[in-house]
Amino acid sequence: xxxxxxxxxxxxxxxxxxxxxxxxxxxxxxxxxxxxxxxxxxxxxxxxxxxxxxxxxxxxxxxxxxxxxxxxxxxxxxxxxxxxxxxxxxxxxxxxxxxxxxxxxxxxxxxxxxxxxxxxxxxxxxxxxxxxxxxxxxxxxxxxxxxxxxxxxxxxxxxxxxxxxxxx
Ligand code: 4NP
Numbered sequence: 001x002x003x004x005x006x007x008x009x010x011x012x013x014x015x016x017x018x019x020x021x022x023x024x025x026x027x028x029x030x031x032x033x034x035x036x037x038x039x040x041x042x043x044x045x046x047x048x049x050x051x052x053x054x055x056x057x058x059x060x061x062x063x064x065x066x067x068x069x070x071x072x073x074x075x076x077x078x079x080x081x082x083x084x085x086x087x088x089x090x091x092x093x094x095x096x097x098x099x100x101x102x103x104x105x106x107x108x109x110x111x112x113x114x115x116x117x118x119x120x121x122x123x124x125x126x127x128x129x130x131x132x133x134x135x136x137x138x139x140x141x142x143x144x145x146x147x148x149x150x151x152x153x154x155x156x157x158x159x160x161x162x163x164x165x166x167x168x
Contacts (some may be wrong), residue, residue: 003038004154007083008113009093013043013072016089016125016139018053021111022066023140024147040083044096046074057128064144080106087150089113090124092096109145114142116149 001130008020021041028037043049053068061068079086080101086109088094094112101107114123125142128135 001036001158003036004085004158005038005040005083006085006087006154007075007079008039008041008087008089008148009044009075009149010041010089010125011044011093011127012048012129013041013070013074014048014051015056015057015128015136016143017041017043017065018068018070018072018145019057019061019139020060020087020089020125020147021070022068023143024150026066026145027151033151033155033157037151037157039055041070042073042075042079044075044093047057048072048153049074054129056133057136060133060134064140066140075100077102080109084109086110087113087116090127113146117142117146118149119145121145 006024008017010016014093018041021039024039028034028039040139053070058068075097086097088097088110090092091112094110098107101110113125121140125139126135128139
């Protein structure tokens, strides 16, 4: 079966979406699903293209055992074909992604990160870039909750797909 491909998207691809990528990759690895699920991240602006994740974000993530090793890149049109799920961190990200989507089918792949939250304390992941340490911790708290919910949803979806009788 083809891998299930998830793309996390924020504004700069140096704080929230690289963290989502790292949190999700760890959950996927811990569940032994690395061969089933592929995870990547991108940004809506190219301003930080080629850069490592923000040093503050990397430091906060490292304290929880996450290594942020992605390099910032902008979202590409081809991503809408390639990925099964494209997840924006906040309402603006989701709106911009839907506007960018080449057609209706691909725009339906766009969802908000906190749709997958289990405790529903927030409905978006706030941008930590201009704030202090607590903002980076909040990002990680929200992502740990929402990525766990996302993995459960993917597992359910994959089970349903696996059970479907072949049409050929
Ligand atoms: P991110 O945070 O979208 O979570 O990566 C930001 C990074 C950079 C900027 C804004 C937000 N910026 O304006 O450069």
